[in-house]
Amino acid sequence: MKICIFEDDKYKLLYPLSLTRPVFDLKCGYFTLRERISGNFSEDICYLLRDYLVPFAQKKLPKAVFNDPDFLKSDDILFINGRWLLGKGELCLEGEEEVGVYNDTILYVRTKKETIQSHFSSQFKFKTLLFSLNQIEQKLPHKEFNNVTLITYPWDLVNNNSKILCEDFEYTGKKGIQGSFSPQAAIYGDESKIFIAKSAQIHPFVVLDTTEGPIYIDEEAVIYPHTRIEGPSYIGKATHIFQANIKQGVSLGPICRVGGEVEESIIHGFSNKFHTGFLGHSYVGEWVNLGAMSTTSDIKNDFSSVQVYIEGELRDSKQIKVGSFIGDHSKIGIGCLLNTGTVVGVGAIVVPSGEVLPKFIPSFVWYLKGKFYKGYGFGKIIEGTKEQMKRRNMEMSEEEYELLREVFELTKEERNQLIAKSRR
Template identity: 35%
Template sequence: MIIFDDKKQNLFFPLTLNRSVGDLRCGILKLRQRLEELLDAEDTTFWIDPDLQDLYKTRHPDWKINEPANQGTLMVNSRLKPSSESISAIKDLKPNQGLVQGDDLIAFYAPKTISELPTALELKAAGIELIPSQLTLYQNLSELINDNERLIRLDFEQFFYDQDNYFETEPGVTVLNPYYIWIGENVSLNPGCVLDASEGPIIIDEGTTVLPNAVICGPAYIGKKSLIKVGAKIYEGTSIGPVCKVGGEVEESIIQAYSNKQHDGFLGHSYIGEWVNIGAGSSNSDLKNTYKNVKFYSYASGEKIDSGTMFLGSMVGDYVKLGINTSVNTGCVIGFGCNLWSSDLIADFIPDFSWGRASQLTKYRFEAFCETAKLVKKRRGLDLSPEEIALFKKIWELNNG
């Protein structure tokens, strides 16, 4: 099987400026991980943006990346919204068939050895029967945020419910509905914390520490080696990636790996990238005073689009730093590598590598950005690789001519 990004990764910018669509987390797993498991893949190759190839080959030397697809290889779009219907439809495909939605390819069998993604017309000319489908492909980050709660439930039932569970009732820990709680190895639950799975499952992955008086309400996922701070309030629909530090109030949000929101403040209906730091007292809005649908900036269209929902917070690219007491408006998109502070309301769209107050933005010098990124990664025992620097330089140049 090949899981492919279909050249529409800009629908998910800024999060996919430096990662494959398949590496977006939604629910407990990343999109590609879930497809591999649900489709029973024995051997998976990944087709990604060529600009990401060097970085991915360095990070994942054992992966097969952008290798040709042999005749008869099952090709599956990384944007596929997983459901029993979508998985069954793909499993029912015959070797001379494919599923399409308009011009979008959902899944198909390669008609011959191919090295790049064909168009629907090219597949049809090669003898592939194209079956129109009502299956859903994700179109933006807002859709992932709003599907997160459903996928936490699905992932728990599919992949965690029957796995070895290190759950033990600790003195002073309050547990509601323990049968819907999965605890990984070496998890520390401190006195006074509350795990409330009465409305959905809670998964706390291995090596995580939950400090006193923190409350976690399911459905929720806490990634490996994360730290949930004293008095934190983690509400339903929240997925926190590995090695994160989270405090304050978080609701219906997705946080990728290595990001920190350690202090008081509200984060709601948001998608946060990696290596993000949100300063003390910072909060975002996820509901307009008018209760109308939230619009947000789309990199793909270059204008604001309707999210179709009343609830949408912020979408924050990797390596963003927000100073203390920053306020982020409803539907705000903050680009890759920004460093922002002051009491000015951060709203609408902040371009990649912006620096300063929301009302007085300048461009972040690339050398200064790299210096900070190196220091941040060094604290986790990691280095900023030459491949990362080359990719980040390309992103910076797109914004600076």
């Protein structure tokens, strides 16, 4: 038996976060959805994802197998939906050929080699492979599930984060203070709900509050003075926290610089929110910069449910608390006020206008003085991004450049529409 973790056709509901990564590389708790699924099995794994994502995914995981029909035809396969927030032992490897279904969505397809061989061609294209999988699905018996967590919208990741952070703390089984812990720092609550890795540093006048959940501080993380961290939370590798108020349900890093107030939010690697300002119920991609005093609203004045821009229209999230969703490489200038449920695409440059920002800012656009502009175009944004990466001793690979170029093309229409509207 082998495993295949696949993206289904709902990936657009997770834009802008899934514009630059497969849905299973989104994070919740300490891990990505992919790490969570693969941690359940020791079998070989193949990934099924949109074609334009493959070269960069391959660059990041050189030994992994992507969109390979020969791999799929070589053994019995357990296909697993990459949006499934899979718990430990929740899915059994062995069993009859069947399809697990939740709310009309495929959770998994367990198939025999012969079934795959009779349905899959030798085409390496994502859509062809997904089509073949859907054909198999129609022929196998279905088993309905009621109580699973499938990530459909960006806020699903945020809303599940606290619960998953608690589970992950138990799962890793690490406890205790291994790193440096200043005598002037304090733990408020149960000390057994803390793990501080060997190379992490806790400076004086830091309070770690475990009364509501565990705190995990990973290798090389540094918590600077006058910071309070509430559990459940996860401070990722080499992340630095400055005079911050980190509330429950926060996952940060690796290599983030974070200050100010953060609550119920997930921030991917290499992103900075160095200064004062509130980030709540939000999901932030890689290499994002949130300027000083930039602040998200995560609840409306009338406590009504929040509308979020999804697939070209505002949709009711049916949630009272929703923050912002910010794609990779976007730069949010000082003092920006992000409205409740704001979506910012990939590589956007946002300059404050003194007013609350619009609910949707497309990828690679310049937003300034209340209008959308094309700015200096793709090349200049990439130049800035490369400079930012150099500051962390990183270099943009050709594969990532091509990925961003593809995202620039994919998002052209929505960007041009708003630029044209701004001219009127």
